[in-house]
Amino acid sequence: MGHLGDRLKLMVKTFRRESHRVLDSERTTIHGADGMLMLLQLAMAEVNKQHGREFKVDLSDVLMVWKYLLLDKLHLPPPSSARLENYDLIREAYESFLKRSNTVDLVDVFSMYKQLRILHVDPEEPVSPIQLFEFLSGKMESMDLPESSVPSTPSSKARTCSSQLKVAMRRVYCSYLSLLVNSKNDLALALTLDVPSRSLGQQAFTDIKHAGHNSTMSLFLAVTSFVRAIQLGGKGYAPAESDPLRKYVKGLSDFVQFLDNLEEILGETPDPSVCGGRLVMAIRSALVKGHSSADQVHTAAEETAKELKERISQLHQVQKQTANERGTQISPARPKAHAVNHATAYGGRDTVKVLMALLDGEALNPPCQNKAELLSEDQPVLNGTEGTCILTLFRSPEVTTGSSPEPLRNRVQSRADLLKPKVRDRVVRSQFACTYRDEELPLNRVLEFPSTSQLPTCVHPAPKTQTTTAVDEEDCSPDSPAKPTSKSPGAALRQKSGNAQNTGAGHGKRTSHIRVQSNGNKRKQVDSEQYEGSENEPPEKKQMSKMSVKPPGRRVSKASSKKKLIAGQGKLTSFFRV
Template identity: 75%
Template sequence: MEVSGDHLKLMVKTFRRECHRIIQSERTTIHGADGMLMVLQLAMAQVNKQQGGEFKVALSDVLMAWKQLLLDKLHLPPPNFACLENYDLILEAYESFLKRSNTVDLVDIFSMYKQLRVDSDPEELVSSVQLFQFLSGRTEASELQESTVPSTPSSKSRSCSSQVKMAVRRVFFSYLSLLVNSKNDMALTLTLDVPTRTLGRQAFTDIKHAAQNNNTSLFLAVTSFVRAIQLGGKGYAPTQSDPLRKHIKGLSDFVQFLDNLEEILGEISDPSVCGVRLVATIRAALVKGRSNGDAVYTAAEETAQELKERICQLHQIQKQTANGSMIGISPARPKAYAVNHATAYGGRDTVKVLMALLDEEALTPPCRNKADLLSEDQPVLSGAEGTCLLTLFRSPEVVTGCSPEPLTKRIQSRLDLLKPKVRERVIRSQFACTYKDEDELPLNRVLDFPSTSQVPTCVHPAPKFKTTPVVDEECTSDMEPTDTAKPSLKSPNKEQSRVQQGATLGPGSGNAQNRDAGPSSRKEPGIKTQNKANKRKQVESDQYGGSENEPPQKKQPTSVSVKMPAKNVSKASNKKKLITGQAKLTSFFRV
């Protein structure tokens, strides 16, 4: 006796009506036979990976585990073949995936119906054997034989078109499922890169790791990252080393598309109009850039038209049921367990229609060819990679073109990258305190800088002569009036200007010898005593005359006798011989 579709629908309706008694979330979605088989394949591949193998599983092993899983959950006699080695781990991984995704399978619905039914409901709609026959398809042997027979070109083209239509239909329902249950990881996996958003296996692997680290769903890992980038600001934005930063463009496009669907769901109150608008938006995204003769374009057109008609029919059925059951009850007071209770009213009726549509899809008969469903050779809808769950959940292999660097070198390179860079100190002149840079000089550096009266203003002072004429103190006092008077007779204008220039400069000149002069030389009015540098200037003017470019003249003997050794005089006269124009340059650099 075959199971009736009406009996299964009544069982699911009873679950929807009373599920708030045992399930926390009302938006729990149901996995059909195909969905259960795909989840089982992922669980087996995960267990194989944990046991030290690869993230792979053979098709024959999946079919054996599928039969054993159905018999075990339906409490039927065990199979006649040997049990799988890691069946307990596989069952645990399978149940964990369903719980994490906020989903249940048809076997769970069958088990909960006995607890949720009321007195008016029939005691048993479907038996365990009938449900087992429905889920298994009763054609496993013939399917395996068909998969081994080589296909002709005509049959291959038909199977290819049916695969594309099945994949396109799955994408439509995955988008609608995300609007009802955002925790459905399988729905996000099938829609992440369809249409193409340059989010391949590496992007999905990074999202999966982020979700595992934060113990969240894939959808929440994607949306939280994009929201933090858009609205978090500099303080709350993810770090530059976050792997998801490499996929900002694709993830932003995906979240933006879902936001558009959520906006349609919240703004349009009529479920029929809203559902038609949602299906049209998904269809436009799938057929964008495709021609009329493309297989994906044709499958999207047919699926969109079918879903629009079914949404309108479901809305009319729910509207009639609500009018008959809500007599004497105020519609302004929804039940405590109603969808979106105590939140925005927009989209509540549309979500109910979408949930009924998803439940009907879960009750469809299983795929006749398990190889087409579980094979990694899925039709390409995104233009980059297939939509097979096993391929996406498998982490990409490391490129073996070159051997990786040793661990010590990688750690050292990472530490060098995180180490703050030391800014090189620039050699500055003595006027560095007047520069304006980003990092200002400390106050003690500015205050400790000596004034111009304490240090010479010239960076390179005039060289000192090793031998200087020795003059007695008595002769110096007698010679001062004569020395000052003699140059005034020869060239009074030039010598007077030089004396006045030296007097104006005073102790502020760049010569270190001026500072040796005691305070007595500054206190006396007039210039009576001169330092050694001024005397040297007078000697040069007496020797070469008033003009620097004129040939030197013989010095006339004076009445004052100077005690000086002959050798020292000859050496000093030899050193004081200057070339033409050198005296002017020397006086310029001294100032």
């Protein structure tokens, strides 16, 4: 046998030729070593999320499970280390992702090839399980690897970054071509959705993922069905305004339109070499848009496009030569259920075969030696906004719920403010406001000052007997002058007023103060008279107030004392008299 790379190519070529015997679809694509490792990382993160942990996983755990997974699938003796607790769940999630995306890995290809060889194809197997394990683990020597896929060891950091960028750029090219062959490849859509930038970041991908999960569709079908409903659906068939994908109509439409253009090129160009070149150049034009010629992204896109064009031409020549050796220009048509372009609007049969051969060769590339570069979140930026880390893209972004922890004091105060009754707003009253009556004190005064609510709050307390007697004696004597006492209502008014100053002055000063105030402001004099004759006071209070302020020697007529005013009439009459 030849080198290991040639034997792997023979295994994959045989599998591709006879895959209709073991698979339901001929458009099934193959994941290489790097793709298998990325899917394993996603499966482990998904299991962690199911167990209540974060959607992430350590690199050391991924490498340990990676070794155990290869030995288990190849039916080799397990490692000496203890078996991981959740390994069965991880294996189930890994196989489910492969089946859902219509893909297989190289270990599955090896197992199917063994079934085909037992039937009638080849008498012996070209690759042993040990050799395939060493190849996928990266332990195989460089002389046994495929010739064109041995990575060169860079000597500087700049070349290291350029090499990593070139690998990422080649992965994006192949992902676009893979969507033309297998539209169910969710990993390919994740790598191309926002490259170049279409304003479809992590949140947009999460909404697409939820839409596909709810409708049990692939991510690409969820995107295309939404865009078709927007473009072609009527009023009753268009997506609802509350659909989360409504926010990304422009970006999703641009993505679907670009793939439609690739499909048109694929269906309108019969020559596989010319068609493949046009496809690669169309992808290159989208990737270099907005980048200068001196940019590393522009350089990597140019170099990768040139290499892929040459590779497609070589594969086409090989397929033509093989067809000529068999004596026919085209292979006989298979049943419709296994046709390459079954259930597709466009698709050149010969070009799709060349693209599938190109993708199979990419799956046979040796694994990346630096696993941290492949799996870490520090990926080369190809879209100008963010990296292309698969784990970060599949992780749902954190949504703020507004329940961030606050200090206990603030939470208690906010709760108390919420439960406290609202203070009734005072309304704007008319000119007849004097006839209104305040029913009670505002509720906030009772709540905020509970100590004052326990005290008697009578506005007009009943007069004391001793005070009334003293006032009557003073008023009845004609010789005695009018002396305001500290117990009189006028004194109480002066004590309440801000203009009164109790600094030990005599009664004469107080009397002169009242006279000046009454001569200067007639309104205040009327108010004081009304206050003295207010009907809200008790009867004893009214008599006391009238008798305390009357001038000496003047008697109150019985006719005026009998005349009574209704509530508010005195103040209202005085207001209009002014």
